[in-house]
Structure formats: C-alpha cells, structure tokens
Amino acid sequence: MDVTLTLQTRIVDTVEVVRQTNPMAGSVTNSVTMNFVANAQLAVGGSAAMVYLADEAVAIAKAGGASYINFGTFEPFYVDTLPQMAHELSVSNKPWVIDPVGIGIGGLRTQILTDFKAYKPSIIRGNASEVIALANLWGLDAGNNQSNVRGVDAQDAVDDARAAAIAIAKWTNGAVAVSGERDLITDGYYLAYSSGGSHFMNKITGAGCSLGGVMAVYATSAPPFIAALTGAAIYNLAGQRAEETAYGPASFQEHFLDHLYRATAQEVASQPFTLEVLA
Amino acid sequence: MDVTLTLQTRIVDTVEVVRQTNPMAGSVTNSVTMNFVANAQLAVGGSAAMVYLADEAVAIAKAGGASYINFGTFEPFYVDTLPQMAHELSVSNKPWVIDPVGIGIGGLRTQILTDFKAYKPSIIRGNASEVIALANLWGLDAGNNQSNVRGVDAQDAVDDARAAAIAIAKWTNGAVAVSGERDLITDGYYLAYSSGGSHFMNKITGAGCSLGGVMAVYATSAPPFIAALTGAAIYNLAGQRAEETAYGPASFQEHFLDHLYRATAQEVASQPFTLEVLA
Amino acid sequence: MDVTLTLQTRIVDTVEVVRQTNPMAGSVTNSVTMNFVANAQLAVGGSAAMVYLADEAVAIAKAGGASYINFGTFEPFYVDTLPQMAHELSVSNKPWVIDPVGIGIGGLRTQILTDFKAYKPSIIRGNASEVIALANLWGLDAGNNQSNVRGVDAQDAVDDARAAAIAIAKWTNGAVAVSGERDLITDGYYLAYSSGGSHFMNKITGAGCSLGGVMAVYATSAPPFIAALTGAAIYNLAGQRAEETAYGPASFQEHFLDHLYRATAQEVASQPFTLEVLA
Numbered sequence: 001m002d003v004t005l006t007l008q009t010r011i012v013d014t015v016e017v018v019r020q021t022n023p024m025a026g027s028v029t030n031s032v033t034m035n036f037v038a039n040a041q042l043a044v045g046g047s048a049a050m051v052y053l054a055d056e057a058v059a060i061a062k063a064g065g066a067s068y069i070n071f072g073t074f075e076p077f078y079v080d081t082l083p084q085m086a087h088e089l090s091v092s093n094k095p096w097v098i099d100p101v102g103i104g105i106g107g108l109r110t111q112i113l114t115d116f117k118a119y120k121p122s123i124i125r126g127n128a129s130e131v132i133a134l135a136n137l138w139g140l141d142a143g144n145n146q147s148n149v150r151g152v153d154a155q156d157a158v159d160d161a162r163a164a165a166i167a168i169a170k171w172t173n174g175a176v177a178v179s180g181e182r183d184l185i186t187d188g189y190y191l192a193y194s195s196g197g198s199h200f201m202n203k204i205t206g207a208g209c210s211l212g213g214v215m216a217v218y219a220t221s222a223p224p225f226i227a228a229l230t231g232a233a234i235y236n237l238a239g240q241r242a243e244e245t246a247y248g249p250a251s252f253q254e255h256f257l258d259h260l261y262r263a264t265a266q267e268v269a270s271q272p273f274t275l276e277v278l279a
Numbered sequence: 280m281d282v283t284l285t286l287q288t289r290i291v292d293t294v295e296v297v298r299q300t301n302p303m304a305g306s307v308t309n310s311v312t313m314n315f316v317a318n319a320q321l322a323v324g325g326s327a328a329m330v331y332l333a334d335e336a337v338a339i340a341k342a343g344g345a346s347y348i349n350f351g352t353f354e355p356f357y358v359d360t361l362p363q364m365a366h367e368l369s370v371s372n373k374p375w376v377i378d379p380v381g382i383g384i385g386g387l388r389t390q391i392l393t394d395f396k397a398y399k400p401s402i403i404r405g406n407a408s409e410v411i412a413l414a415n416l417w418g419l420d421a422g423n424n425q426s427n428v429r430g431v432d433a434q435d436a437v438d439d440a441r442a443a444a445i446a447i448a449k450w451t452n453g454a455v456a457v458s459g460e461r462d463l464i465t466d467g468y469y470l471a472y473s474s475g476g477s478h479f480m481n482k483i484t485g486a487g488c489s490l491g492g493v494m495a496v497y498a499t500s501a502p503p504f505i506a507a508l509t510g511a512a513i514y515n516l517a518g519q520r521a522e523e524t525a526y527g528p529a530s531f532q533e534h535f536l537d538h539l540y541r542a543t544a545q546e547v548a549s550q551p552f553t554l555e556v557l558a
Numbered sequence: 559m560d561v562t563l564t565l566q567t568r569i570v571d572t573v574e575v576v577r578q579t580n581p582m583a584g585s586v587t588n589s590v591t592m593n594f595v596a597n598a599q600l601a602v603g604g605s606a607a608m609v610y611l612a613d614e615a616v617a618i619a620k621a622g623g624a625s626y627i628n629f630g631t632f633e634p635f636y637v638d639t640l641p642q643m644a645h646e647l648s649v650s651n652k653p654w655v656i657d658p659v660g661i662g663i664g665g666l667r668t669q670i671l672t673d674f675k676a677y678k679p680s681i682i683r684g685n686a687s688e689v690i691a692l693a694n695l696w697g698l699d700a701g702n703n704q705s706n707v708r709g710v711d712a713q714d715a716v717d718d719a720r721a722a723a724i725a726i727a728k729w730t731n732g733a734v735a736v737s738g739e740r741d742l743i744t745d746g747y748y749l750a751y752s753s754g755g756s757h758f759m760n761k762i763t764g765a766g767c768s769l770g771g772v773m774a775v776y777a778t779s780a781p782p783f784i785a786a787l788t789g790a791a792i793y794n795l796a797g798q799r800a801e802e803t804a805y806g807p808a809s810f811q812e813h814f815l816d817h818l819y820r821a822t823a824q825e826v827a828s829q830p831f832t833l834e835v836l837a
Contacts (some may be wrong), residue, residue: 031310031589032596032608038311038484043528048484049381050311053353056385063384074611076635077355102607105621106614203819205596205606248816249601258527261482310589317590317763322807327763328660329590332632335664342663356634537806540761 003190003277007229008269014222014230015265019045023220026060027213028052028081030072030101033206036253037070040210043260044234046217053077057085065220066227067096068213069121074102074109082112086119095122095219095227099212103133113137120172122224125212125231128156131178135164140171158184166191166278175224177215179208183232186278187225194229194273196236198243200252211235214260233271237263282469282556286508287548293501293509294544298324302499305339306492307331307360309351309380312485315532316349319489322539323513325496332356336364344499345506346375347492348400353381353388361391365398374401374498374506378491382412392416399451401503404491404510407435410457414443419450437463445470445557454503456494458487462511465557466504473508473552475515477522479531490514493539512550516542561748561835565787566827572780572788573823577603581778584618585771586610586639588630588659591764594811595628598768601818602792604775611635615643623778624785625654626771627679632660632667640670644677653680653777653785657770661691671695678730680782683770683789686714689736693722698729716742724749724836733782735773737766741790744836745783752787752831754794756801758810769793772818791829795821 024047029037038048051060052075061067067089069082089096098121100113117138124134158180165176169188178184182195201207211231218227238259246252303326308316317327330339331354340346346368348361368375377400379392396417403413437459444455448467457463461474480486490510497506517538525531582605587595596606609618610633619625625647627640647654656679658671675696682692716738723734727746736742740753759765769789776785796817804810 030608032592032606034311035314035484035593039528039532042482042484048311050309050352051381051384053355053385053387056353056381056388059384073608074614075354075633076611102609102614105607105609105617106611108611109614203600205593205600246816247813248819249597250812250815250819253597254529254533254812255526257529258525261527261529313590314593314763318807318811321761321763327590329588329631330660330663332634332664332666335632335660335667338663354633533808533812534805536808537804540806540808 004275007275010222010226011230011233011269012265014218014226015234015268017221018217022047023065023217024049024063025066025068025213025216025220026051026064027068027070028057028085029068029070029213030209032072033209036206037210037213039257040260041213041217043257044214044217052081054080054084057081058088061085061088061094062092066094066216068216069096070099070101070209070212071103071109071113072101072209074106078112079108083115086116090119095224097121097123097125097212097216097219099125099209100130100134101126101209103130103137120174122172122174122219123177123215123228124168125177125179125208125215125228127179127208128158128161131161131168131176132156132164135167138168138171140164140167158182175228177228177232179211183236185225185228185232189278190225191276191278192229192273194232194236194271196271197239198252200243200246200249201239203249204253229273230268233273234260234263234268237268237271283554286554289501289505290509290512290548291544293497293505294513294547296500297496301326302344302496303328303342304345304347304492304495304499305330305343306347306349307336307364308347308349308492309488311352312488315485316489316492318536319539320492320496322536323493323496331360333359333363336360337367340364340367340373341371345373345495347495348375349378349380349488349491350382350388350392351380351488353385357391358387362394365395369398374503376400376402376404376491376495376498378404378488379409379413380405380488382409382416399453401453401498402456402494402507403447404456404458404487404494404507406458406487407437407440410440410447410455411435411443414446417447417450419443419446437461454507456507456511458490462515464504464507464511468557469504470555470557471508471552473511473515473550475550476518477531479522479525479528480518482528483532508552509547512552513539513542513547516547516550562833565833568780568784569788569791569827570823572776572784573792573826575779576775580605581623581775582607582621583624583626583771583774583778584609584622585626585628586615586643587626587628587767587771590630591767594764595768595771597815598818599771599775601815602772602775610639612638612642615639616646619643619646619652620650624652624774626774627654628657628659628767628770629661629667629671630659630767632664636670637666641673644674648677653782655679655681655683655770655774655777657683657767658688658692659684659767661688661695678732680730680732680777681735681773681786682726683735683737683766683773683786685737685766686716686719689719689726689734690714690722693725696726696729698722698725716740733786735786735790737769741794743783743786743790747836748783749834749836750787750831752790752794752829754829755797756810758801758804758807759797761807762811787831788826791831792818792821792826795826795829
C-alpha cells in the first residue's frame, strides 16, 4: 500500500469534511493576531470562538470539536484559564493544539507551559527555536541542544528541531509541526516535510498563529498527524499562490486568505510532501 | 403620507449628518474584531475610541454621542466596567448599542446581560439565535421558543427571532436588529426587512460586531430604529457591491470597507427594504 | 556642510541598517491596532513582539534594541507593567517611544503618563492635541495653551503644538513627532517638517500607533531625531503612493503597508522635508 497515496486521501477527506460541517474550534489566543486566526479558520470552512475567562474557556472546550491555545500576549488571569481549559480537554479527550510562542519570556508562561507536559496536547506547532525550547523545558532528551529563541522569531533551522519534535510527539502521542522553509510534521512514527509557502510568511504577523488555529479546525475531523499535515499543506499551497500576485506583505496576506478559501481538497492533497517512516 | 419615503429621507439625513460631523461613538468591544469595528466606524464618517477600564468607559460614554458594548472576549474587570458604563448611559440618557455575542457562555457575561434588562439599551443587534436567547434570558414571553446558540454563529433563521425581537424592542422602547440573509429591524411598532449583503459576510469575522459599531455611530444622529435601519442598509449595499469584485473573503472585506466609505446617502436610502406596521 | 544632505544620508543609513539586521522593537500597545503596528514594523524590516505582563515587558525591554509603549486600551495590571518597563529602559539606557493616545481619559493612564516625565522617553509621537496635553500634564511652560483632545482624534493643528513639542524635547533630551497634515519633528535644536501622506491616514485606525512602532524600530539603529524623521518620511512616502491606487480606506491600508515594504532607502530620504535650526 502506498502510504503517501493513503495520506493524500486522508487530506482530501479532512478538507472536505470541514467545508461541509463547519466545525467549531475555540481558542484562547493572542490579541495581536486573533483576527487573522479567526479569519483563517473561517476561510478553510471552520467556525471560530475566542475567549479569555476560565469558565468560558471550559465551555468552549466542551462545545468545540477541538481547541487552540496560543501562548502570546498573556493576561494575569490565564493562571486560571489555561489549566482549567487543558484539564477539561484532557478529561473529555478532545484534540487541542498549542503554539508555545514567546516560550522563555515571563514566569507565568513558563510555569503553564511546564505544567502542560502532563496534559499532552494533541498538536504542538511552533518554529524550530520554540520546539527546541519546549523539548528542553520538558526535559526530553532530544531537546538538550540549545535553542535560540529571540522574541517571536525563529533563529534555528527546521532540521535543528527534528529530534526535539520527534521526542515531543512520542511523549504526547500526538503530532508536532515545525514551521520553516519547509515544514516538518511528525507523530513520532512518520515524519513528513511539506513544501511550498512564501518568503512573505515571515513579513506578516500571525502566519504561524493562524496555522495553529487551522490545524485545530482540522483536528476536529482528523487525527493529529493528518490534521497537522493538512494544515501545513493548505498553508504552503495558499502561500505559494498568494506570492504570485502579491505586491507586498499586505496584498500577500489578502491573497493568502482568499486562496485558503478557494483551495480545493484535491489541490491541498497535491501540495508536495515527502514522507519518512521513523525507526 | 408614504412612510417608506419618509424613512428614506431619514436615512439620507443620517448618512449625511454623520459624514459632515464625524461623531464619536466609543466602545467596549471584543479584541477579535475591534480593529474592524473601528475601521467600519471611520469608513461611514464616525470617530472611534475603544477602552476597557471602568473610569475610561464612563468618560467615553460622556464624551460620545452614543456608545457600543459588545459582549465578546470578556475580561474579569468588566464586572466593573460594563455596569458603570451602562449606568452612565442610562442617567445621561444617551443612546447605546449592545451586541450580546457569546450569550450563554460564562457566568459573568450571563450576569451582566441579565442586569442590562433594567438599563434598556437603545439598540440590540445580534443574530437570530442571540436575540432569541436574550428574550429568554430576560423572561420576555416571546422568547420561550428554544434558541440554538453555538459559539458565535447563528443556527436559527431570522424569522424565528421575530417575536423575540418585537418583545425586546417593546421592553426597551428601542430597536432590535436581527442579522441574517435579510435583516429584521423593529422598534415594536414598525418592522422592516432590509435585503442585500453577501454570503461572504459569514466568511469573515466581525461583520456583525462592526455593524453594531456603525449603528452606534448612526445612533448619535438618529433615533434607534432609523439608526439601525441605516446601518443595515449600508451594510447590505456595501456587501452586495463587494461581492461583485471579491476573489475570496479577504478581498471581500477590503472591498466592503471601501464601499462603506464610498456609498452615498442616496444609494444607502435606495437599498431595498420592506416595511410593516405592527398591530 | 549641508545639514539637509547630512540628514538624508542618515535616513538612508537607518532604513538600510534596519532592513539588513531586522532589529526587534517590543511593544506594550493597544489591542485595537496592535496587528497593524506589528505588520508595519515587519514591513520596514524590523521584528515585533507584543506583551502585557510586567515581567514579560521587562524581558522584552532587555531583549529589544528599542521599545514602544502606546497608551491605548489600558488594562488594570499596566499599573505594574508600564512603570517596570520604563524603569528597565531607563536604567539600561535603551531608546523607547511613547504614544500618549487617550491622554486625559482615566485615572491610571493619567497617573502613569505623569510619572513618565521623570523617565524621559526618547521619542514622543502624538497628534497636536496629545502633545499639547502632555506638555500641560508635565507642567512645561509651552504647554499652557489649551489642548482639545476629543477621544483619539486631533482637534488642534500641528503648529499649535510647536512650542509644546520643543519644550518636551528639551526636557527629555529626545525627540517629539507631531503627526498632522505635515509632520513636525524636533529634538529641541532642529525642527523639521516632513510632508506627503494622505487624507486616508485619518480614515484608518492605527496610522499614528503604527508610526510609533516604526519609529521604535528605527530607534534601534539611529538617534531619536533621525529615527523619528525617518519614520515620518517613510510614512509620508507610502501614504502618498498608496493614495494613488486606493479605492477607499481599506485598499489604502493594504497599499500603504505594501509601499512601506517596497520603499527604498533613497526614496525615503528623498521624501520632502524642511529643516530649521532653533535659536
């Protein structure tokens, strides 16, 4: 059986089911990019709801098919919101995505990210520096190389985070997606590289944040590895297409969202990726 | 006397006065869409100011010709902000608009929405599910059918909320606007359906939120029913026009804001609506 | 030596160094326009990071080459965040920009703005009414004419704030930039007027906020007066160009960001400005 073909079929199914059912994936996400996150989730066919307070986050976690937690722009009351939300997701066994943006900055973010090790998020999406830093924070062996987190940008190359991503995925029994020139997606057993995208992705804020939100939408309808791969593929496709007509980063962002909306399931599944079976 | 013609004249006046005087309508509104709300308010000729803190909300309520409260992305200190702002608006007899987005999610939102019954907001704008849920929450007879609020999307049709909208409008002595395929606007005596718009309105976040903000701008210069009808009309006009040139939801949103800015008062007044006189 | 030519050389250097080094300028900035701020900072070649909490603000202040504090949408915990951030910036002698938006509204904002007199921000950017109000708040002689702050809009003309701007710049040993039809930039010794821009700047929210963020990016790589002048020049250039192809305010904003990205250092330096040597 050709595993790549099987994966493509799963991608087609995921994109189509989401467009047909408009599944809701609620978020606690940063204020800088939450509008972009919501619009990206709507563009791929999902439904969005953003909240801050603990009881609202629990309600959203219960109501949604999956959830998204992004660690940017922390508010003090997240000390209640995020653990309660993670606990609800854990006991109800619902899929959820985290983006550990800003890892290493601030005591509360560090504490909650540390505590999340036990909750085992279904998908972790970050840039290479963030994924390495998370493996270090969680004391996973593969993380013991140094990450170079600087603000919210990646200073490391995707392959520098390969071992960290695999170690995290094995720990969570979920998937890890490392965004970069080509995206690495692994569940600890398979490892895919999805290619495409655009240099403009680094010239707009929220490309990564919104990808996490879109992966949460897909996670309502597919297992973590498929959801992450589908998200990476549609982003790489839409980024590639948007660059063709972009005059600068703002027109790129507009065209990108339009292409997220217009991409067909077959086109998303045809976006190039390579697959390895890990030892 | 032809009531429709009279209404059209009032719409023309409202659009023009706002463009000439740039009235300020301050908001406490959700973080997801506040940028869109502000830009929509500016596009129709108003002026925007968004705040979170109680004393700032009171100051904005005093300074503005009207105000807007949107119930999305609650923060803990809204327990102070929103009642104090509502109290100020009530005692100073200034018009204000609420959008009960997220109704049913969270204890604080529920408590404050319940308490707002006594303050009688001038305009309530929501989708059908939200308006039905509000009538239920306020114990108004017409609300005793079941609403189907799911996250922030409407699951009910506009006409399912007709009785609830009329009951709320009679209670507040204000207006209620129910957004949907065609928009229902009533003050309990008249009931209008405004048509136009675009299917893309559901594919961008904040179409409803920003409409509430625009209605607040118009409420600085017209009674609630006229303000709500003018807001619905310019949204339906701009949505229709934007769809003609949109390639997807993001280009739709850009063209939509541009058309809000370019629409003339005559064009807004000519956007189709039907009118009923209620028994 | 021709001072104007020297300044143009400095502007060229500033634009180019930023594009080559992608310096990080972190912000505590308002929720309405933070997405626009970040995208503008990225468009000119900088890197952005937005935070709310005190320890995160201190971390960002340490990590960045310069910082930006915008006084919109205050949160209660800014009582900790902003003084700690200002203190860190002061002791580490790092450049920072403030935008006193909303000056006069709310007790906490007033208290912190008052306290900031002692910290002497490197660049203050505001509209005429805000700059006059700040000079008044700080008890600087030139500020004793009346400002007309109304919400977030300027009611005063740029030249009404000339004496206030000079007085503040002399106090801070930094620069003050007054945005308006033409922008006034002074360090108390030189005073420049930068021209260009577009009437659409007043029809989008965040033109001023994002300019403050861009000035912070340039302040990582140039002294305050040069950084402020470079920011004003690229905004006036991009605004002028964006207006040529804009159909309304939303397409203007998109084209504006695209032109921020595409403007060459030579073009920015050639944007017209006049220079006076103050007595």
